[in-house]
Amino acid sequence: MKKMLLSLAISTALVGCGGGETLQDVKQETTPVLPSASVKFDPSNGVISIPNDLLLSGTKDGTLNLPGEFDDQGQPLPAAAYANPSLAMGGLDGWSTNMPYVIDLDVPSEVSINADSVATPDAVRIFEVVMGASITDPDCASDKVPAGIACKYVGELEFGPGKDFVAKLTDSGKGIMVVPLKPLKPGASYITALTKSIVMADGRSLEPSSSYSLVKAEAPLVTDSQRSLQAVVQQYENVISGQVAKEDVIYTAAMTIQSVGAVMNNIKLGLAQSLQTQTNPRISVPEQPMITVSDALATVIPDAETRAPFQAVQYMQGSIMLPMYSKKPEGTAIEDLAGTYWKARCDSAATLAGAVAAGVDLSGLTPGANDAYCNAASGGVLRDFGLDQSRFLTKFNSIPSIEWIANVPVQITKPRAELLGIEMPATGWPVVILQHGITANKESLLGLTLALSNAGFATVAIDHPMHGARGLDIDLDGKDDFNATSGQGSVLSYMNLTSLLVARDNLRQSSADLLALRLGLNFIDPTLGINPTDVSFFGHSLGSIVAPNFIAHTNKPIGNETVDNLFKVNTVGLASGGAGIANFLTESGSFGSFVKGSVLSSAGNLPSKAFLEFMTSEATAVCPAEIKIPCSYALYEKQLVEAGNTAALAAIQSVISQFVTVAQTALDSADPVNYAASVQALGTPTYLSVVTGGVDGNQPDAVIPPTTALPLSGTMPMAQLFGMTAVTETQEGEPKNYVVKFSQGHHSSIATTTFEEDVGGTALGHAMTTLEMQKQLATFLASKGMKLPVENTAVIAN
Known part of the structure; x- marks a missing residue:
């Protein structure tokens, strides 16, 4: 982070700033x-x-x-x-x-x-x-x-x-x-x-x-x-x-503002083109014994009586082959991920134009392996001559390179109609694609499947890249080297603070995976009773962050109605998400100290040196090794505040602010801030739940803050970009976009009734919030956005 924010020695490449007199x-x-x-x-x-x-x-x-x-x-x-x-x-x-x-x-x-x-x-x-x-x-x-x-x-x-x-x-x-x-x-x-x-x-x-x-x-x-x-x-x-x-x-x-969306649009077009050669992603489900979600939850919820209701939900496992645009690292350290961000398949049109202007005869160059594809896919605008060594993805070069194909486990649930007292539609169960949050896994949303089964939905889910079953074991020792799921590795595997372009492309890979999963649903075994033409989506936390990019592109017409229907998502539910990722992470109660401590420790300047010295002092002896950085940062900041050292605090804030500016700029093309309005314009009904707190000392969401110091960062700014109406009573009629604020609960209330005492509120209040959230979500999706019930107003905030 040396020379962090472009108080740079601007080179003579600048227009009007070269040689001779100044x-x-x-x-x-x-x-x-x-x-x-x-x-x-x-x-x-x-x-x-x-x-x-x-x-x-x-x-x-x-x-x-x-x-x-x-x-x-x-x-x-x-x-x-x-x-x-x-x-x-x-x-x-x-x-x-x-x-x-x-x-x-x-x-x-x-x-x-x-x-x-x-x-x-x-x-x-x-x-x-x-x-x-x-x-x-x-x-x-x-x-x-x-x-x-x-x-x-x-x-x-x-x-x-x-x-x-x-x-x-x-x-x-x-x-x-x-x-x-x-x-x-x-x-x-x-x-x-x-x-x-x-x-x-x-x-x-x-x-x-x-x-x-x-x-x-x-x-x-x-x-x-x-x-x-x-x-x-x-x-x-x-x-x-x-x-x-x-x-x-x-x-x-x-x-000039950076381009967003062109790369994901080309990914969708590539998936659509794969239909012609029958190489498109397909969900494969082998024969397997009948087990229930109750069985699958046995290791997480040992008490059989507690999980007994989930016997009404069938649990299945499948797989899908997904194109990966991020390279596999060669080593096993977080730093080895630094160069794994997405690259373009072709030479940049800007580079080619510059070469022609300099007198290069392109017809005399030796074409690369991708030249025929680049030429055909771009109408002759892009080629592969090896002139563009960096291969950054831009508006001039927006076709990404597929680096490898991942065999990704798929989690599937279905209602057991005979136990729920419902009947499967003749066309099969409508399906909800589920996407989990940061440091979690696909199994973390199994707690939501009973409510969705009662509403007549099947579900499918995959892990985010480098989460859960998708960790990377580079040295093949049987242990993942990169896995962001709690207890399985470092969150930096995905939320990569050491390489912002990698962090951006992990987010984009999550969205691209959802595009491929949606397409792959159409080729699931029809005897399973799942209707791939009636698809909704739900994302929690990180799942709701990558959702706008996914929905904005999966529902964007490409001019072929048959293909458009293979990608279509009818209705969207989101929980505990947010826009303006870089800023809300630094203000996050859960991640803020970790992010700020990580940034400060690697800044390579005087404030960084002072913090590193503090980290080795006796004052941080109370900090466990696994949380050394966030614990040390929290203690350091507290010490400076108590000492009234405003100069040191200002210097730290300057470092953090500079990082946030660079980080958000790098993350922009994956951030909901640039896609939420597109989802609204497409007319896709969307529902969002958020815990704002306020009752019995219940604090707002501690992971993704509802609001931040910046007007375009946080959960409520994202709701505003979606054009959502905040409601406190039942809504019926035309499909619309809604946000519901909850006065009790916590970041993961949508999936669990667990009481998190440290955020305030009551055990009963948290449980009621979960039930209300799940009822709202299931009804909204089932009605395709035409109804949103608000029944337990005791947990609804104004």
Whole structure:
């Protein structure tokens, strides 16, 4: 985490920042009468705020071009090097859709900024634009407008609460924070402009930097690179000049938002194409003795009387072959996962275009093994010549490489109609795909199967990658080396803090697995009495986090109704999920200390050194080895708070905040924040339950907080993105999206009546919450979203 957040030595690859004289060399000497505050902007000396599309200049493959991505010979670094958070964003084709960003100011000690002036509609303006070299707008194609140059005005975002964004002065008074209230459009470009409406305490306007003033002015500059930067900035202002007068602008910066969804869309298309060759995933169920869920739960619930009701649910095991896009690691340490993130199957279109522009004759190159496929699948846009060594997945290169095929166990349950007093439909039992939470396994949701069986549902479930039966035993010693399920390994196997691109792709693999499982359901043995044409979904915790990406793509039409029906999911139920993963993890009562301690211990700076020294002190002797990091961090933070050491706390918060920014940017293409609205637009009825607490001292969900410090992170922000209505009474009529808040219970109440005393509430209250949640879920799914019962209002929160 050294050089964590791009207070980087911006390389000469930046437009307008290369060789010869710097802008500083041509600044005119001035002697200000009064000290003034200005916007920090001096690219020639590496002073820029991010996000900023200057970091796309010089790119060879369409990804952000970060210092340190190439070795001394100019060759790309190995894949594992991108485990370094300061490089992780170099594998992305743009910036975050949802993270706040700060524009740094130079504020002398005797000057202050009027905070109220920052928080006004005219102070910070954000304009959607089309940039040059567009692949979607022919008016702005590369043969008409070069990359990096603003081409066309599209629209302006609205400022203010309940609108698109707000802005405020940072606590230090030396920055302007822009906070998105709605996700920015993936793949779109925006120009952020600061105006003279931002004033200092004495009423004078905030000033542009001297560098910005020079490139803004019409006077010709000295070097080619300086003139290039001048052309970029002046065109920014030209494109938005119909909305804001140039003379009022003191700063502009463009940011292109990363693409999301293209990779998963290609995975679905690949699965659909596999139908033609009959190589598609299929659920296989061998003959087996009849056992019940009660039998399967015997090791977890020894008391036969307690589990007796589950004798009414049949338990079966099957398997399915799933394509894996993450490589298997070569070693057995967590660090060996660093280079296993997804790679593209083809050369990037951006790399190919750059080669052609440089005079390379592609017809004279030797095609690689994937060339015919790449050429056919992309209509000639993508090829495989080995020109793109990094193979990052971007909008220019969105076909992932299948690395291996996994034989994945499938858990199946069915109602025993004769014991439940119900009748199987003539078409077979409708089925619910279940997906479990982090550190759990597919068996953890067996407690939900009785309620679903009573409602007439069969269920199918698989483990997440590197969970449960899907752990990886690399050295073949009979023990998993990578397994995130509690008691079977480290959560870092999946929630990989050592490589953010791997963490992102573990999430994407979970969503891709669900796509393949949904397709495979169509080929289950029809004599089992399961109806693959009537499918719903339920996800808990992590299962509800990967669900929006899955549902947004499985229900997205591909233009073939027959194939579309093979992927269709009718109705969705979610419990205890959330959007804005990186931020809610740091605020999580269960994971926060672990995440912050892990980040701080590996940061490689002074705050990190101080924490590592504390970890070896007597003060942490009380911390068991298995929870050494979170325990030590909690003690360390407590000690600093009690000592009033605000400087150390601020330094730690800076490290954590920088990590969260990079982490969320890396995770964006797997995060619900970018898919929930698509699910709503598709008209898929969705129900969400969340424990907000409030009765008998019951605390809110301690794993995924209902709300966080950021407006787009947590459970309730996800509900808002789904367009959900919060309800406290029974709903009937048209299918809609609902969220129900519970005043008692805990993170896993949907699946178990267990009382978790440490979160507050009562044993009876927790049990009632489970029954109410399960009744709501089963009824909502059975009615296809047309009915949501709210019966036990004693556990319902307003």
